[in-house]
Amino acid sequence: MPELPEVETVRRGLNTVVGRRIVSATVGRDRVVRRTSAQTLIDGVTGVEITAVQRRGKYLVIHTTGDQRVMIHLRMSGQVLITAADSAPPAHTHVRMTLDDRREIRFVDPRTFGEVVAYRVRDEPEVVPELIRLGPDPLVDGIATKYVVAAFAGRRRRLKDALLDQSVIAGIGNIYGDEICHAARISPLRPVGSVNRRGVVRLTDAIHRVLADAVAAGGSTLGDAQYVGVDGAAGTFQNHHRVYGRTGLRCRTCGRGLIRRTVVSQRSTHHCPVCQR
Numbered sequence: 001m002p003e004l005p006e007v008e009t010v011r012r013g014l015n016t017v018v019g020r021r022i023v024s025a026t027v028g029r030d031r032v033v034r035r036t037s038a039q040t041l042i043d044g045v046t047g048v049e050i051t052a053v054q055r056r057g058k059y060l061v062i063h064t065t066g067d068q069r070v071m072i073h074l075r076m077s078g079q080v081l082i083t084a085a086d087s088a089p090p091a092h093t094h095v096r097m098t099l100d101d102r103r104e105i106r107f108v109d110p111r112t113f114g115e116v117v118a119y120r121v122r123d124e125p126e127v128v129p130e131l132i133r134l135g136p137d138p139l140v141d142g143i144a145t146k147y148v149v150a151a152f153a154g155r156r157r158r159l160k161d162a163l164l165d166q167s168v169i170a171g172i173g174n175i176y177g178d179e180i181c182h183a184a185r186i187s188p189l190r191p192v193g194s195v196n197r198r199g200v201v202r203l204t205d206a207i208h209r210v211l212a213d214a215v216a217a218g219g220s221t222l223g224d225a226q227y228v229g230v231d232g233a234a235g236t237f238q239n240h241h242r243v244y245g246r247t248g249l250r251c252r253t254c255g256r257g258l259i260r261r262t263v264v265s266q267r268s269t270h271h272c273p274v275c276q277r
């Protein structure tokens with residue numbers, strides 16, 4: 001599933017449509033617009049100019065000159081592509097927004113868990129309530145050590161669980177949760193209340209460093225997933241994973257441990273038992 005670095009890569013790609021006007025829109029599969037309706041999206045975006053594209057956690061929000069915004073969530077297999085409007089759309093193209101420069105924004109999603117939601121700004125709390133519940137975003141807001149110390153104090157939940165909780169920190173999912181714990185040299189299985197202040201400093205450093213490196217690499221594209229940037233290019237950060245998907249292989253950091261896979265809250269979790277405590 002695309003996480004912060006992948007969604008940020010898409011956001012940066014969408015910067016090239018800022019200032020363009022959407023001349024028409026079509027919806028092919030109602031499941032993608034299930035939260036409102038196809039007509040709501042078409043009416044909301046037709047004729048408006050795109051003024052900004054923001055990201056919060058794994059959510060993209062397109063701002064326009066109209067009274068509507070458009071939230072896009074890629075979920076498992078969603079893609080946002082920018083193509084020539086007259087090129088043949090790939091299979092599973094569910095939304096097309098044609099621009100005034102003969103390009104088109106396309107939302108493609110084989111599994112259709114993803115969503116494209118148009119909503120009036122004042123209706124945001126009702127239509128997309130999860131946006132308000134998101135914790136700070138590491139890239140947009142930064143994560144302060146003090147904040148994490150307070151969030152972890154006295155809590156028994158495991159570190160991996162806490163990192164995946166979007167209301168604590170927005171944007172981290174299964175891949176980067178594992179990579180961040182490894183970079184911080186802390187076991188993802190540790191109860192968060194047992195991580196001391198020095199550990200939290202290492203963790204907040206690792207959050208910023210791992211996510212920045214992954215954004216610089218255009219995110220991670222795995223063999224079984226469909227994530228690509230707006231130009232269709234795959235990311236390359238999967239070549240730098242140190243624990244995720246490396247079960248049984250020797251740790252690239254300490255050279256001694258064998259990467260162990262466990263299950264935390266039904267999510268596969270990878271760590272090195274030697275250099276992560």
Ligand SMILES: [Zn+2]
Nearest residue numbers: 251254272275
């Ligand atoms: Zn190790």
